[in-house]
Amino acid sequence: MLFRELRRLCVEKLTECAVERPFYEADLIAAKCLGADKNMLITKYDDEISPHVCAEIFSMVELRCERKPLSYILGEAEFYGRVFEVGSGVLIPRPETELLVEAILRIAPDARYFADWCTGSGCIGVTLLLENHGLKGVGVDASPDALRYAAANVKKYGLDTRFELIQNSDPAQLVFNTRFDFIAANPPYIASCEMDGLMRDVRDYEPAMALDGGDEGLDLYKCFFEIFPAMIKEGGFCAFETGGTMQAERLLELAPPMFVPFEKIYDYSGALRHLIWQKR
Numbered sequence: 379m380l381f382r383e384l385r386r387l388c389v390e391k392l393t394e395c396a397v398e399r400p401f402y403e404a405d406l407i408a409a410k411c412l413g414a415d416k417n418m419l420i421t422k423y424d425d426e427i428s429p430h431v432c433a434e435i436f437s438m439v440e441l442r443c444e445r446k447p448l449s450y451i452l453g454e455a456e457f458y459g460r461v462f463e464v465g466s467g468v469l470i471p472r473p474e475t476e477l478l479v480e481a482i483l484r485i486a487p488d489a490r491y492f493a494d495w496c497t498g499s500g501c502i503g504v505t506l507l508l509e510n511h512g513l514k515g516v517g518v519d520a521s522p523d524a525l526r527y528a529a530a531n532v533k534k535y536g537l538d539t540r541f542e543l544i545q546n547s548d549p550a551q552l553v554f555n556t557r558f559d560f561i562a563a564n565p566p567y568i569a570s571c572e573m574d575g576l577m578r579d580v581r582d583y584e585p586a587m588a589l590d591g592g593d594e595g596l597d598l599y600k601c602f603f604e605i606f607p608a609m610i611k612e613g614g615f616c617a618f619e620t621g622g623t624m625q626a627e628r629l630l631e632l633a634p635p636m637f638v639p640f641e642k643i644y645d646y647s648g649a650l651r652h653l654i655w656q657k658r
Contacts (some may be wrong), residue, residue: 407438
């Protein structure tokens with residue numbers, strides 16, 4: 379089958395299944411299976427594609443029509459211009475989280491030691507380390523599945539000596555010899571009652587433990603507010619991703635007195651997405 383015909387069939391199937399960006403996703407799937415740059419697919423329109431590769435591409439398209447996230451199908455997701463390995467059991471990196479990374483790099487250029495809590499794929503911690511070569515850090519997560527992907531990404535980018543991964547579900551049980559210049563966290567923040575209303579792609583495939591934040595979506599934040607003040611240096615920072623404006627405003631009310639609001643970061647839709655405090 380010629381690639382142009384293969385692509386047409388894939389786009390038609392994805393459109394029929396109401397996938398939002400059928401051309402874009404068809405091209406990403408094809409590029410992955412062909413081992414090609416997506417931007418160079420136009421040069422392959424008249425190429426004959428083997429039955430084996432056609433079958434692989436059609437299989438991936440079928441999975442996408444079942445609403446399996448494209449990143450899980452491809453086994454990778456882009457974050458801050460880099461590719462991270464992801465799959466079942468780890469949260470897929472979101473573009474809005476890049477805004478938190480940018481802010482941390484800007485406000486703490488001289489930081490030397492940090493923690494990335496709920497590290498997931500390690501995308502926040504790994505990116506911070508690659509952008510600031512003077513940093514070392516720890517990535518903490520409760521999920522062994524997520525940490526396997528984090529470990530793969532740490533190895534991929536050669537950061538084994540600069541980023542330690544720790545499995546932990548109770549921050550109160552962790553003791554560090556040195557206090558952190560900052561702690562970043564993207565914890566589960568969806569209220570339990572809202573989980574059923576999530577998009578199928580998220581609800582049915584991404585790990586509930588990385589999404590469900592308890593009755594109000596605030597369980598881990600409350601824990602962090604109790605534990606983090608003792609872990610952060612005076613003048614250091616605490617940076618959280620949140621579920622949006624209403625939740626962020628609630629967190630500003632809950633924060634301990636030694637955490638002074640430092641910066642509010644709005645996402646691409648105008649929602650208050652990230653909060654940064656400085657410790658007195």
